[in-house]
Amino acid sequence: MFDIDDSQGWPMPVLDDLNRPLFEGMKAGKVMVQKCDDCNTWLAPSAYICEACGSENVPWVEASGKGELYTYVVYHRAYAPQFESMVPYNVSLVELEEGPRLLANVINIDNKDLQIGMALKPVFKEVADGLPLLCFEPA
Amino acid sequence: MAYKQAMSAIVGLGMSDLSREYTHTSWQLAVIAIHRAIKDAGLNKDDIDGLLINKSPVASLSSLPMDLQDYAGLKDLQLNNVVEAEGSSGVQMVQQATMAVQSGLASTVVCVFSDAPIQPGISTQTAFGMPLPLMGKTGIEAPTALYGPVAAYGLGARRYMHKYGLNEDHLGAVAVSQREWALKSPLAMMKKPLTMEDHHNSPYVVEPFHLFDCSFPGNGAVAVVVTSADRAKDMPTPPVYVHGMGQGHRGVTNRRGFEPEVNVGAKLAGDRAYQMAGVTPADIDVAEFYDAFSYCTLLQLELYGFVPEGGAGEFVLDGQIAPGGSFPTNTGGGQLSGYYLQGGTPLSEGVMQTRGNCGERQVKNDLVLSAAYGGRMQFHACMITSPHQTL
Numbered sequence: 001m002f003d004i005d006d007s008q009g010w011p012m013p014v015l016d017d018l019n020r021p022l023f024e025g026m027k028a029g030k031v032m033v034q035k036c037d038d039c040n041t042w043l044a045p046s047a048y049i050c051e052a053c054g055s056e057n058v059p060w061v062e063a064s065g066k067g068e069l070y071t072y073v074v075y076h077r078a079y080a081p082q083f084e085s086m087v088p089y090n091v092s093l094v095e096l097e098e099g100p101r102l103l104a105n106v107i108n109i110d111n112k113d114l115q116i117g118m119a120l121k122p123v124f125k126e127v128a129d130g131l132p133l134l135c136f137e138p139a
Numbered sequence: 140m141a142y143k144q145a146m147s148a149i150v151g152l153g154m155s156d157l158s159r160e161y162t163h164t165s166w167q168l169a170v171i172a173i174h175r176a177i178k179d180a181g182l183n184k185d186d187i188d189g190l191l192i193n194k195s196p197v198a199s200l201s202s203l204p205m206d207l208q209d210y211a212g213l214k215d216l217q218l219n220n221v222v223e224a225e226g227s228s229g230v231q232m233v234q235q236a237t238m239a240v241q242s243g244l245a246s247t248v249v250c251v252f253s254d255a256p257i258q259p260g261i262s263t264q265t266a267f268g269m270p271l272p273l274m275g276k277t278g279i280e281a282p283t284a285l286y287g288p289v290a291a292y293g294l295g296a297r298r299y300m301h302k303y304g305l306n307e308d309h310l311g312a313v314a315v316s317q318r319e320w321a322l323k324s325p326l327a328m329m330k331k332p333l334t335m336e337d338h339h340n341s342p343y344v345v346e347p348f349h350l351f352d353c354s355f356p357g358n359g360a361v362a363v364v365v366t367s368a369d370r371a372k373d374m375p376t377p378p379v380y381v382h383g384m385g386q387g388h389r390g391v392t393n394r395r396g397f398e399p400e401v402n403v404g405a406k407l408a409g410d411r412a413y414q415m416a417g418v419t420p421a422d423i424d425v426a427e428f429y430d431a432f433s434y435c436t437l438l439q440l441e442l443y444g445f446v447p448e449g450g451a452g453e454f455v456l457d458g459q460i461a462p463g464g465s466f467p468t469n470t471g472g473g474q475l476s477g478y479y480l481q482g483g484t485p486l487s488e489g490v491m492q493t494r495g496n497c498g499e500r501q502v503k504n505d506l507v508l509s510a511a512y513g514g515r516m517q518f519h520a521c522m523i524t525s526p527h528q529t530l
Contacts, residue, residue, distance in 0.1 A: 004270060004281050011270060013278035022279060044393035045279065051392060071301070071400065073293035074346035079268040079286035088346075091285045093294060099395040103280045111346075116301045133282050 010128040018046040021060035031065040033100045044100035065122035067096040108137040142529045145380030147237035148371030151180025151364030165202045169253035172360035180364040181375040189218035189245030193228035193252040218245040225513020227520040229482015236365035252483035253360035263356040289345040295400035296434035309452030311338035313433040314351045316461035321472025323500035329476040352433040354474035361483030379493040383416030383523035404519040405442035416523045420444030424503040427485035429511040430473040467502040482511035493524040
């Protein structure tokens with residue numbers, strides 16, 4: 001179903017046409033999502049077709065990056081060795097102002113201060129060499 | 140008043156021993172359960188003409204292949220299939236067996252779930268703790284360190300709790316209620332009482348879930364024998380008549396205006412099953428849910444129509460699903476305190492309650508709902524059973 005590339009010391013997807021724009025966007029400091037060319041629905045990656053109208057025209061577009069916290073969890077144990085130094089860390093779903101939700105870590109905040117609905121903005125964190133991962137921080 | 144005939148009947152139940160240690164391969168456990176189920180039904184292995192197999196979605200296909208037929212010594216089958224519907228397969232197998240029996244494709248079908256996640260050197264955290272795809276198709280979530288089902292469900296639980304103003308007491312009340320049931324079940328793996336204080340004091344795994352909000356995986360197998368309702372009348376065990384069944388798979392929409400974490404397919408599944416059986420949620424006496432995490436019980440109580448949406452937290456905190464409560468739920472302790480055999484958990488307890496041989500934990504059982512789901516509560520299947528052939 002998916003392949004993980006651990007060669008950089010951090011789990012990354014094997015890049016393909018369905019995810020490359022997202023990660024290339026991160027390297028350029030951009031938040032990339034998809035948007036249906038036919039019905040204008042903003043879509044969370046990776047969309048192969050538009051789930052609203054069925055169109056195959058779902059190009060990648062840049063989002064503003066502004067969003068709010070939709071839900072989150074806080075890990076109190078590490079499921080893989082490279083995560084041990086991060087514990088406790090959060091994984092969150094962030095709802096962009098355009099509508100799509102992205103999974104990301106919210107950083108530069110104490111996990112106790114996370115509140116659903118809080119305003120967030122993008123920040124890029126170097127998790128491994130050349131991998132500026134899209135994260136969010138309080139706006 | 141019109142009455143409804145049952146669509147099929149479960150006439151045999153077999154379980155392997157359950158263990159937190161590795162004792163047998165998955166297929167060996169399956170063979171044990173299959174033969175216990177056949178014996179329980181008073182049948183011979185050569186009476187079986189259909190086999191439906193449910194392996195864990197995280198186990199390899201080779202751990203429980205179609206060759207299970209040969210490992211179990213089953214000959215001349217006219218139905219043989221690996222049912223892959225993730226955790227909902229336990230109930231989906233009975234649905235498929237029912238359709239096979241009704242259509243004449245097969246007459247006597249064994250359905251088996253088996254899993255041995257605990258292996259030498261492999262803990263359940265390792266077995267289930269891989270990166271999970273929530274949003275897409277290419278593992279784009281792995282860099283966020285989203286590993287394991289606890290967090291995947293935790294995201295849903297946090298959203299659900301936020302929506303209805305719930306706190307950890309409401310989650311804890313599920314764990315405490317189900318432990319009370321487990322103490323009445325000789326099959327349950329958890330044997331000690333659990334208090335709300337114990338729940339709150341147990342460490343967080345992935346917040347909002349404490350340790351006691353999480354199910355308790357083990358190695359084991361469950362098998363049932365399904366045949367026609369007419370034939371079941373002459374069988375030695377009390378028949379478990381199947382009167383309704385349904386599925387619900389709503390799809391996950393990750394954008395504003397949708398709450399896939401809360402609006403899961405259980406309502407679709409339940410509505411179809413109630414319609415098929417000609418009953419309403421108020422008619423159901425007891426529910427057996429797939430409850431991998433505490434909040435899953437709350438959400439299913441609501442979506443299967445037993446309490447208003449948003450009302451399950453207070454209902455459970457008030458003791459209503461515990462022994463002595465108004466709506467017995469997960470009467471074997473569920474997966475939190477009984478045993479985690481995926482869809483095999485609600486399947487087996489639903490069969491035992493419908494038969495009426497649950498001893499100290501037996502409850503009124505004219506209509507029993509057994510429900511299973513897979514994925515992150517994405518894929519739902521349920522069935523309504525009764526000791527009565529006509530309703």
